[in-house]
Amino acid sequence: MLNVLAETATGEMLEGLKAIGAGLGYGLAAIGPGIGIGTVVGNAISSMARQPESAGMVRTTMFLGIAFTEALALIGFVVFILLMP
Amino acid sequence: MNVLALDFPPITHLFEWPDILFGDTLYAVNKTVLIYLAAVVITAAIFLTAGRKKTSLVPVGVQHVAESGVNFIEESVVMETIGPEGKKYMPFLTTMFFFILFSNIFEVIPGIQFPANSRMAVPITLALIVWLIYNFVGIRSQGLGGYFKNSLFPPGVPKALYLIVTPIELVSTFVVRPFSLAIRLWANMVAGHLLLVTFAVLTAALWDATYVGAAAPFAMLVLMTGFEILVSVLQAFIFTILTAVYIGGSLHPAH
Numbered sequence: 056m057l058n059v060l061a062e063t064a065t066g067e068m069l070e071g072l073k074a075i076g077a078g079l080g081y082g083l084a085a086i087g088p089g090i091g092i093g094t095v096v097g098n099a100i101s102s103m104a105r106q107p108e109s110a111g112m113v114r115t116t117m118f119l120g121i122a123f124t125e126a127l128a129l130i131g132f133v134v135f136i137l138l139m140p
Numbered sequence: 141m142n143v144l145a146l147d148f149p150p151i152t153h154l155f156e157w158p159d160i161l162f163g164d165t166l167y168a169v170n171k172t173v174l175i176y177l178a179a180v181v182i183t184a185a186i187f188l189t190a191g192r193k194k195t196s197l198v199p200v201g202v203q204h205v206a207e208s209g210v211n212f213i214e215e216s217v218v219m220e221t222i223g224p225e226g227k228k229y230m231p232f233l234t235t236m237f238f239f240i241l242f243s244n245i246f247e248v249i250p251g252i253q254f255p256a257n258s259r260m261a262v263p264i265t266l267a268l269i270v271w272l273i274y275n276f277v278g279i280r281s282q283g284l285g286g287y288f289k290n291s292l293f294p295p296g297v298p299k300a301l302y303l304i305v306t307p308i309e310l311v312s313t314f315v316v317r318p319f320s321l322a323i324r325l326w327a328n329m330v331a332g333h334l335l336l337v338t339f340a341v342l343t344a345a346l347w348d349a350t351y352v353g354a355a356a357p358f359a360m361l362v363l364m365t366g367f368e369i370l371v372s373v374l375q376a377f378i379f380t381i382l383t384a385v386y387i388g389g390s391l392h393p394a395h
Contacts (some may be wrong), residue, residue: 115220119385122378126320129327136330 077138084131091124144251148341154334175256179242183235210234217381222388229387232273236266237380240325244372247333248365255372258329260322267322270383275314278390290393321382328375332368339364 099117103110161169190206199207213234218226247255278287339361347354
């Protein structure tokens with residue numbers, strides 16, 4: 056099946072498949088980090104609400120967690136740019 | 141004119157600016173280089189004027205900016221991640237924070253509107269400098285063997301798991317860290333710039349067609365400009381704090 060696709064996918068069709076792959080790739084890469092950042096920020100907010108005096112420390116750690124999680128989405132974005140013709 | 145953002149440049153300029161001076165040589169100058177030079181000059185000017193003046197008890201003007209910047213880096217970056225012994229890295233961290241901040245913030249300054257960090261060269265160079273520094277700090281404070289032992293064989297892990305943990309740690313500490321630092325800064329700036337460009341082009345096109353229809357994308361453009369100010373500051377902060385975390389991890393292996 057894949058062989059047949061590769062044989063017929065020439066020229067414009069290859070470009071189209073590339074664009075579909077790039078779009079789908081970025082969309083899929085954004086799902087996990089989206090859920091992850093939601094978890095990070097949600098838990099940070101609930102811990103800030105429980106202990107407002109530790110808000111500064113929690114905020115710093117929250118930004119760290121966001122930065123690490125977000126890297127995955129950004130790698131998806133980079134792949135998107137690399138795949139675009 | 142390739143420097144001022146007075147009209148829409150062609151779409152190819154999104155990824156490559158034409159040279160202005162010394163074209164086709166190693167020292168070619170384009171808009172990105174000019175923005176970086178401006179960022180260097182602004183950072184140097186702020187701290188040189190603030191440092192040279194007689195310090196007054198109540199800081200005003202430039203001195204206030206410099207003092208609150210140093211204070212911010214000390215309290216929310218160094219003390220939170222490294223601790224008191226991290227104070228000797230303060231000059232490096234503060235300079236890097238302000239340099240990244242100024243080269244990012246040109247994204248929203250009217251007439252320039254281009255984040256210099258949306259070109260990969262300088263983010264990857266900064267990340268490699270950070271890589272050299274945290275490895276050097278680790279080797280100097282723990283010794284060559286101790287540093288590699290602590291970073292490749294983290295204590296408190298069952299012996300058999302080292303088969304999995306060591307390769308992961310090797311790749312994540314020595315290969316992925318600098319690239320993820322650079323890509324995080326670069327991709328955030330590219331994405332923000334693309335977002336602003338999209339809404340600006342949409343506003344211009346709808347203004348030509350209907351006048352009224354341009355209102356919605358223009359409102360979005362204003363909102364997104366505000367959001368990009370936040371992102372510029374946040375990315376400079378995150379780059380600095382991750383550097384501090386990496387240096388802190390090299391200084392105290394037990395954490």
